[in-house]
Amino acid sequence: MPAQSGYEVYNEHSRVIFLHGYPGQSSDFTHIAKPLDYLCDLYDMPWLDPLVGKLSLDMVVAAIAEEIKNDYVHVVGHDLGAVVGYYLGHKYPQFVKSLTMIATPPLDVYQDNLLVLKAGGYFDYMRTLANHDPQLPLPSLEQFAHLEKTDPKIKTYLSNNKRLTNPFAILSMYNSMWQGIPPLSSKKMAFPMLFIHGEDDPYLPKKLLIPLIDDENVNCRYHSIAKAGHWVHLTHPNECSGAIQDFFKDTDG
Amino acid sequence: MTIRNHKLRAGIAFGAAVATPLATVQAQTQNSEDYTVIRTEGGMSESKFTQAKIGDLEDNEYSQGLYGSVEILRSVNNGWDWSVSATSQDLGSVNNFDNSEGGNVNTGFSSKSIDFDIGKNFQRNYVDLRLSAGLTALQLEEQKGLSAFFGPPDGYPFTSDVSSKYLGFGGRLGIDGKLQLGENSPLSIFAGASTSITHGQHDMRKGLSFYEESEQDSIDRFELSQAMTTSDKVNHTSANIGLEVEAGNNTTFRIGVRHDKYSFEDTDSLFGDIISGDSISGNTGYVGVAIRF
Numbered sequence: 254m255p256a257q258s259g260y261e262v263y264n265e266h267s268r269v270i271f272l273h274g275y276p277g278q279s280s281d282f283t284h285i286a287k288p289l290d291y292l293c294d295l296y297d298m299p300w301l302d303p304l305v306g307k308l309s310l311d312m313v314v315a316a317i318a319e320e321i322k323n324d325y326v327h328v329v330g331h332d333l334g335a336v337v338g339y340y341l342g343h344k345y346p347q348f349v350k351s352l353t354m355i356a357t358p359p360l361d362v363y364q365d366n367l368l369v370l371k372a373g374g375y376f377d378y379m380r381t382l383a384n385h386d387p388q389l390p391l392p393s394l395e396q397f398a399h400l401e402k403t404d405p406k407i408k409t410y411l412s413n414n415k416r417l418t419n420p421f422a423i424l425s426m427y428n429s430m431w432q433g434i435p436p437l438s439s440k441k442m443a444f445p446m447l448f449i450h451g452e453d454d455p456y457l458p459k460k461l462l463i464p465l466i467d468d469e470n471v472n473c474r475y476h477s478i479a480k481a482g483h484w485v486h487l488t489h490p491n492e493c494s495g496a497i498q499d500f501f502k503d504t505d506g
Numbered sequence: 507m508t509i510r511n512h513k514l515r516a517g518i519a520f521g522a523a524v525a526t527p528l529a530t531v532q533a534q535t536q537n538s539e540d541y542t543v544i545r546t547e548g549g550m551s552e553s554k555f556t557q558a559k560i561g562d563l564e565d566n567e568y569s570q571g572l573y574g575s576v577e578i579l580r581s582v583n584n585g586w587d588w589s590v591s592a593t594s595q596d597l598g599s600v601n602n603f604d605n606s607e608g609g610n611v612n613t614g615f616s617s618k619s620i621d622f623d624i625g626k627n628f629q630r631n632y633v634d635l636r637l638s639a640g641l642t643a644l645q646l647e648e649q650k651g652l653s654a655f656f657g658p659p660d661g662y663p664f665t666s667d668v669s670s671k672y673l674g675f676g677g678r679l680g681i682d683g684k685l686q687l688g689e690n691s692p693l694s695i696f697a698g699a700s701t702s703i704t705h706g707q708h709d710m711r712k713g714l715s716f717y718e719e720s721e722q723d724s725i726d727r728f729e730l731s732q733a734m735t736t737s738d739k740v741n742h743t744s745a746n747i748g749l750e751v752e753a754g755n756n757t758t759f760r761i762g763v764r765h766d767k768y769s770f771e772d773t774d775s776l777f778g779d780i781i782s783g784d785s786i787s788g789n790t791g792y793v794g795v796a797i798r799f
Contacts, residue, residue, distance in 0.1 A: 279511050286509050296514040303585045304629060305517035316516030388630075421630075422517055 267325055267350055267505070268292040270317070274332020274357075275300060275423055276414035282329070284490035289498055291327070296320075298334060305422040309429035314341050321348045327501055331355040331486050333426070342444055351504045353447040353497055356454055356483050358461040383431030387420045407484050446473040447500040449493055451481030474500060513583075520629045541798055543579040547760070548572070549792025553597035553615065569598025571616065573790045585627040589638070594618045595766060597788040612651030612667075615786055617768065619644045619742070621678060621702075632686040639679050642702045644742060646672040646768065662717035662725060674706020674740055684750065692752040696760065699745040708738040739771040760794040 269291045271282040279295035286293035299305050299313060314337060327350050330338035335357035342349040381392055448462055459477070466475050476496040481489050551573045577591035596616040623640025647670070654664040680700035687693045714730040748762020767787040 283509065293509045295509060295511050297512065299514050299516040301584075302513070302515070302517065303627070304519050306520035306629075308517040312516045312518075313514070316514055320512070320514065421520075 269327040271295045272330040272334030274334045276411050285494045288494045300423040308422045308426040318345045327351045329353040349444045351445045355449045382427040448475045451485035454483045456483050541581045543798045545577045545796035547575040547792045547794035551788045551790040553788035571596025571598040591621045610653040614649040634684040636682045642678045644674050644704045665715040667713040670710045672708045674704030676704035678702035694750045697747040701743045708736050741769040743767050756798040758796045764790045
């Protein structure tokens, strides 16, 4: 009942959907969502579902579109969830009012600039996951980003989250992405975007965002958080929430 | 601020056809997470418990009785579910009239149980595994009757009737597995095992009627009856294996065998060695049907 009444009350502002990454779960966004004056839908992504044997980016995007139906929503994603949100915005722009990508650049921009920027980190991790044997334990992030200075509590939390993940689902998801991310054009991005980025993120450094930030055709905003790593939504929820609230206020007018 | 938590359902469930359209896949996945299964089984049990108590009898290698079970299983989420089942097993009754010896044997053993457990399911490739833990209520009924029409002493009848009822409550652990025989095969091999330990009360009654020659060469009749209630612990273990076939429309059929063993740890019963012995076991062949919706 509270959800229904909440929907009615906040419908004038539209709702926000939150998409977590890997490792992660819907409750990762609770602290960010609480201060927002919106109806917030936090999704447990299908790579947590123990019954899923095969998953792809297209499947996840189509499922979210089905959830949104004919609504017009703000999308907030972290890591892989942000990648999903990015492709959702391209495939179903009529559903996306705005897109907030936390600690993640648009994947096509990332891939286009990999060789030039010699970026490792997340790219190596993605390649490893795409070719990983699902019968073996999932590889740890740390071996790909030695510079990460993650809070030990966060490390434990992430480790526990990783155990919740269905390896078949997440590996086939990465495999589908590795087989071919559809090339996207920034010209099609009619919705405004916000990039929230931890300055110490070893996986996805700021240089990967520069091409998009500098693109005059893209309506995007950049919010940098000092002394924050890849898990900025967990370590700095108040700063993230503030930036998102301001961004929504401007977007909704 | 209003926060709602959801599960996003997408992907192809284990065992689903790869070419299945997404809309159908979503429906299947949703069904996989949110389902109810009703399973019934019926069959025939056999045991040698009479011989274990009384010794070999003519034309009575095995005693036979009926077996039946009904189970309702309901999914919760993330592979968790709960199950309630009621099982009745009759390891057979023997009512054997022996002309040569002029006697009659009347034995029987049956069990009824109600189980509740919570299970966690694991699915990998073609293997489904369910681990469960829960509670059980067990009722056992046991009967041993022995009559000799012509003595001793010669020409006089002798009758002994011992009966026992047990009702106990306890915990149970179980494991069930299923191996699909190929990617799109409707056939699977299933196997499972469970063990339970119940604490309860044995209500035992013994009646004895016989004649005895006295020192004055007269024949006197004696009738004795005893009743006793004791605390007792019963360990029930069972194992099963069989073949399952998917018949479509969310219906599966099973054919299998199971072995049950009831072990008694009688604490201080006068009748312990008479009624309970160490253990009673039986084998059951059964067929079953399960409907999932």
